[in-house]
Amino acid sequence: MRKPGKKKLIQIYKKMVTIRKVEEKLMEVFSTGEIPGFIHVCIGQEATPVAVCSWLKDSDYMSTTHRGHGHALAKGIDLNLFMAELFGKSAGYCRGRSGSMHIADPKTGILGANGIVGGGIPIATGAAFASQYKKSGQVTVCFFGEGATNEGTFHESLNIASIRKLPIVYVCENNGWAEFTPQKTHMPIKKVADRARAYDMPGAVVPNDILKIYEKAGEAVERARKGQGPTLLEIKSTRWHGHFVGDAQKYRLEKEVAAAKKKDCIADFEKKLLKDKTLRKAEIKKIADMVNQRIEGAVDFARKSPLPDQSELMDDLYV
Amino acid sequence: MRKPGKKKLIQIYKKMVTIRKVEEKLMEVFSTGEIPGFIHVCIGQEATPVAVCSWLKDSDYMSTTHRGHGHALAKGIDLNLFMAELFGKSAGYCRGRSGSMHIADPKTGILGANGIVGGGIPIATGAAFASQYKKSGQVTVCFFGEGATNEGTFHESLNIASIRKLPIVYVCENNGWAEFTPQKTHMPIKKVADRARAYDMPGAVVPNDILKIYEKAGEAVERARKGQGPTLLEIKSTRWHGHFVGDAQKYRLEKEVAAAKKKDCIADFEKKLLKDKTLRKAEIKKIADMVNQRIEGAVDFARKSPLPDQSELMDDLYV
Amino acid sequence: MKEIRYIWAINEAIKEEMERDDKVVLIGEDVGTPGGSFGASRGLYDLFGPERIFDTPISEAAITGLAAGAAACGLRPIVEIMFMDFMTICMDGIVNQIAKMRYMFGSQFKVPVVIRTPSGGGLNAGPQHSQSLEAWFAHVPGLKVVMPATPYDVKGLLKSAIRDDNPIVFIEHKALHALKGSIPEKEYRVPIGKADIKKEGTDVTVVAVSKMVHESLKASEILAQDGINIEVIDLLTISPWDRETIFGSVAKTHRLVIAHEAVKNFGVGAEISAAVSEEILDELDAPIMRVGAPFVPIPFSLEKAYLPNADQIVAAVKKTMERTF
Amino acid sequence: MKEIRYIWAINEAIKEEMERDDKVVLIGEDVGTPGGSFGASRGLYDLFGPERIFDTPISEAAITGLAAGAAACGLRPIVEIMFMDFMTICMDGIVNQIAKMRYMFGSQFKVPVVIRTPSGGGLNAGPQHSQSLEAWFAHVPGLKVVMPATPYDVKGLLKSAIRDDNPIVFIEHKALHALKGSIPEKEYRVPIGKADIKKEGTDVTVVAVSKMVHESLKASEILAQDGINIEVIDLLTISPWDRETIFGSVAKTHRLVIAHEAVKNFGVGAEISAAVSEEILDELDAPIMRVGAPFVPIPFSLEKAYLPNADQIVAAVKKTMERTF
Numbered sequence A, B: 001m002r003k004p005g006k007k008k009l010i011q012i013y014k015k016m017v018t019i020r021k022v023e024e025k026l027m028e029v030f031s032t033g034e035i036p037g038f039i040h041v042c043i044g045q046e047a048t049p050v051a052v053c054s055w056l057k058d059s060d061y062m063s064t065t066h067r068g069h070g071h072a073l074a075k076g077i078d079l080n081l082f083m084a085e086l087f088g089k090s091a092g093y094c095r096g097r098s099g100s101m102h103i104a105d106p107k108t109g110i111l112g113a114n115g116i117v118g119g120g121i122p123i124a125t126g127a128a129f130a131s132q133y134k135k136s137g138q139v140t141v142c143f144f145g146e147g148a149t150n151e152g153t154f155h156e157s158l159n160i161a162s163i164r165k166l167p168i169v170y171v172c173e174n175n176g177w178a179e180f181t182p183q184k185t186h187m188p189i190k191k192v193a194d195r196a197r198a199y200d201m202p203g204a205v206v207p208n209d210i211l212k213i214y215e216k217a218g219e220a221v222e223r224a225r226k227g228q229g230p231t232l233l234e235i236k237s238t239r240w241h242g243h244f245v246g247d248a249q250k251y252r253l254e255k256e257v258a259a260a261k262k263k264d265c266i267a268d269f270e271k272k273l274l275k276d277k278t279l280r281k282a283e284i285k286k287i288a289d290m291v292n293q294r295i296e297g298a299v300d301f302a303r304k305s306p307l308p309d310q311s312e313l314m315d316d317l318y319v
Numbered sequence C, D: 001m002k003e004i005r006y007i008w009a010i011n012e013a014i015k016e017e018m019e020r021d022d023k024v025v026l027i028g029e030d031v032g033t034p035g036g037s038f039g040a041s042r043g044l045y046d047l048f049g050p051e052r053i054f055d056t057p058i059s060e061a062a063i064t065g066l067a068a069g070a071a072a073c074g075l076r077p078i079v080e081i082m083f084m085d086f087m088t089i090c091m092d093g094i095v096n097q098i099a100k101m102r103y104m105f106g107s108q109f110k111v112p113v114v115i116r117t118p119s120g121g122g123l124n125a126g127p128q129h130s131q132s133l134e135a136w137f138a139h140v141p142g143l144k145v146v147m148p149a150t151p152y153d154v155k156g157l158l159k160s161a162i163r164d165d166n167p168i169v170f171i172e173h174k175a176l177h178a179l180k181g182s183i184p185e186k187e188y189r190v191p192i193g194k195a196d197i198k199k200e201g202t203d204v205t206v207v208a209v210s211k212m213v214h215e216s217l218k219a220s221e222i223l224a225q226d227g228i229n230i231e232v233i234d235l236l237t238i239s240p241w242d243r244e245t246i247f248g249s250v251a252k253t254h255r256l257v258i259a260h261e262a263v264k265n266f267g268v269g270a271e272i273s274a275a276v277s278e279e280i281l282d283e284l285d286a287p288i289m290r291v292g293a294p295f296v297p298i299p300f301s302l303e304k305a306y307l308p309n310a311d312q313i314v315a316a317v318k319k320t321m322e323r324t325f
């Protein structure tokens, strides 16, 4: 059951490639100044969002962080409206009010990226509380980094989720860095998953391998769906680029970055799919072309959308 | 080394009796309306403050909670000035500005009781940081209840203390109740000490037995003193009375309260001392009389002290 | 009509709204079988069970964030923060999440959360259990802030707050919990955003917040002996406040005193004063006086000397009467 | 004199004070080898090491409480909160602990903590990274609140703040970090509690906070073309603010505009306005105008339309000139 079939494998691959290419495009466009503010890319970490969200329906909930493009795309956000929001345009999901750091889409269950580290964890927990109360069978997935597990809200939320056996999966993408500081400066333990025991919650460490994450996430989502309570998954992930686009990460050793880039969850998966004959080189090329075309279309859409009008400034603060 | 000698045993016994009798007196006086506000007594829990503070010098630091009379008395606060503060009098430690819930005495290292559950935990951690920085050899003890371990500050502080190997002992007195709610409603785990692992910190569960607490506290204080880092101790303690004086604790089964009262850390110790012949009945009576006399003296002192004058209201907000 | 205490009026409002709408849930510490620290939820657990009366760990930061998520997903949470002083722990959930979710996400969400909390002194509860911090929340776009002073208003406003689709900081006064007053037997609501003239008068407008309404009414009696007839307006909603009623009254009396229990400096009174002198300065025949607490934490035993009272309101009113243009 | 950027002026102040007094320590996220998110502590780790440059986990609540404890035990911590918006997470440490410890404990302790934090918009950082929340802290007895706008003032005030034995909320402006200005080569300090007349004038007093000082100076040039000569006062310290300088100026110009970037409603401008109409109403020849941000969260891409600017100050000044008594 936890092994994806061919169709699913291709779907997963396409999503991973989409996320990678969207963010490569974002880095390019951002550097020209077309996108205002800050953006944080998840290049190197694509396996987690795709593997986890493969188990979710549109009606399931998801909350994410400043580094949330991958999660939103994996959960099913519309690429055009997503791109328009990052450009700050009025066709964007949030009318240009949120940008990258707060994008949300209730139609696909995206409760929002969050600019506050740890801020989304209680919100996701509340979503799980709502669906438990409504007996709707919905599951919530809550993404965050290892740095966020040092915030009080992590602790308080996991405690609450465990007591109430809420249908939620906490997914910590441990990329080893919180901004410019490595995990060992901030945390006396190596495995974030060990924190699960403090809440009598199952915790598991998973390598940055799409199929392994897929399997563990499947178990955790099923557990949540069945009303058996929350799980904490820690993915040993890896951040290729700086904390935000523009951060040259001088604080990292070149060889550490090179090693991170060698552990490429997409290339690894691609090799496997080729070896398996699930995909051939030509198909891979076709996927890349198709993805690139969609991205160009989205950037075009974003560019053409107008900026919000000043007259909208005071709109809809209250219902 | 961890076994107290005769003199120490008697000293410990006297302190325990003092705390018990002070609080019995407080309950009596409070009910007449002489003491304003709220007070929270620790009757049934006296072993912990005395055992732990036996290892501390005046220069060592201590922070406590709303249920902090025992800790303050064990650490060495002056009974007269303590009593005057609870009465809200100008001779009190804090000029009548703090009352029971915020009493502090820098001379004996008491950084204050705290009205905010979890509020004292980072403060104590900061004291430990200061003494580590100053290489002063001081140890800090931080007291709190099991309810406080659900606050984010508990989590954040223990994480920090462990990374920096701060000279601090976290002492959780688990009396099974947070206000009117039992532990199981608020926490999926039974042993608070299990939370220590999330910070790579030693954690131990200790029964409400003065000599066992003495032993474990001794180890933890020594560990801190030697620069080996923090420890989390959980004392399986027991609250005899209501959350605050006046709370009839209708939410508890009579037999649960009766069972709690049967586990009397003072009576148990007294029996042992009699059996050991460390003390004889007559000596115990003498101690009781002496303690009662001191308490009467303190109440008298507090009564005679004037209320602070209105003109003091705006004094010394700033240095 | 029936007599009821302020705390039971709160209880009735929650109960009626929970009976009416099963999306309404109550979240807080000790709100379950114990019925809340001050008794506001007494009996509700038996009626609605643990699913709807969510007795939480001592985790204020998580429970406000949790309420935000639950509200975004269709529930209508009421959060009880046991003392207003503890709102310091959950400012992020309230200010960065709950208050901003609607606007920031392009109006895609509704966030119908009510955060109930008792403020104020009078119980000698000391510096960390007696604060009035409404000015903070009034400064935050996206929140509404309500502060009722009578059993009638607390019930009617709480029902309106629970039905409002916007987040509301609902500030009770713990020294009013035992206050008795009459309320209708039948269902009623009090609108958010409207001030209430508690006593008509002609000489000076006194805008009062929460418990200061009662002090102002006392002041009114004292002043009547000197032939001074004040108008006492209960502000009720701090944000958005009722400019029309207050400006109308000032246009009639030409004198204004504002009274609240919070620290005077940078308090709610400052905004009302500033708005008046910005918009209707010409109506004023005298300086605008503010009555508020002195600029120190609330001391445990000097509480009486600390808390603003009728005498100070009397003095402020008299001060505004010193001059005639 | 030398040219320096605002951010390096901060860095110099910290460095000089740490060299002078080994009780001074710096606590915050990424303040160590990375030198801080905005670079304020660049180079300090190499000079002072990990004991004094305490690079913490992402735990704002704990680190402010920790600073309280460290200060009570003899250190002089400077805490960096990376964005002012994150102060929501540590309000308890600041408000219930740091601010109250001295008074509440009967003046037994000193709590010399400086909490440094960058506020404000201008970087399109969106609703959770751009707020100006100084009004909250000014409402809290026991804190001092400082908001410098130039390299000269930020260095001089930060040095004063670090030497002050009281807790200080030290609010920088992130859009000013790159601003250049001259400062003396030699040691100097700027006193807390004193406003600074940045430009003398006769017609209207403009009291400006933080970045609005620069907008006011721009407005001054625009207004000069119409023959209007405004006095621009940099408030510098928000609490306790310099009544003498401001009242003195109003007594000269008889007209007052107050400008800050924070939301206008219940902002700092309200207090200054209210104090003026309470104490020197007769000096006023026109309504007191306030310029501040509109009552919404700071939208990501409509930031320009959102932020108060010189044009709005010009309009407010003109409004106060419409009438002569």
Ligand SMILES: Cc1ncc(C[n+]2csc(CCOP(=O)(O)OP(=O)(O)O)c2C)c(N)n1
Pocket: A066, A067, A115, A116, A117, A118, A144, A145, A146, A147, A148, A149, A175, A177, A178, A179, D029, D058, D060, D082, D086, D089
């Ligand atoms: C409350 C809060 N503190 C600090 C920050 C600044 N900040 C943004 S991202 C970040 C690091 C987060 O690290 P992690 O949780 O590991 O996520 P990652 O960036 O690695 O995905 C920090 C400190 C913030 N946004 N919110």
Ligand SMILES: Cc1ncc(C[n+]2csc(CCOP(=O)(O)OP(=O)(O)O)c2C)c(N)n1
Pocket: B066, B067, B115, B116, B117, B118, B144, B145, B146, B147, B148, B149, B175, B177, B178, B179, B243, C029, C058, C060, C082, C086, C089
């Ligand atoms: C932040 C905060 N939340 C809630 C309270 C109210 N309160 C006071 S004591 C208490 C229970 C504390 O339980 P525990 O930590 O087990 O200590 P105990 O009273 O058992 O000694 C609560 C909820 C508070 N004072 N502060």
Ligand SMILES: [Mg+2]
Pocket: A145, A146, A147, A173, A174, A175, A176, A177, A178, A179
């Ligand atoms: Mg990380």
Ligand SMILES: [Mg+2]
Pocket: B145, B146, B147, B173, B174, B175, B176, B177, B178, B179
């Ligand atoms: Mg307890």
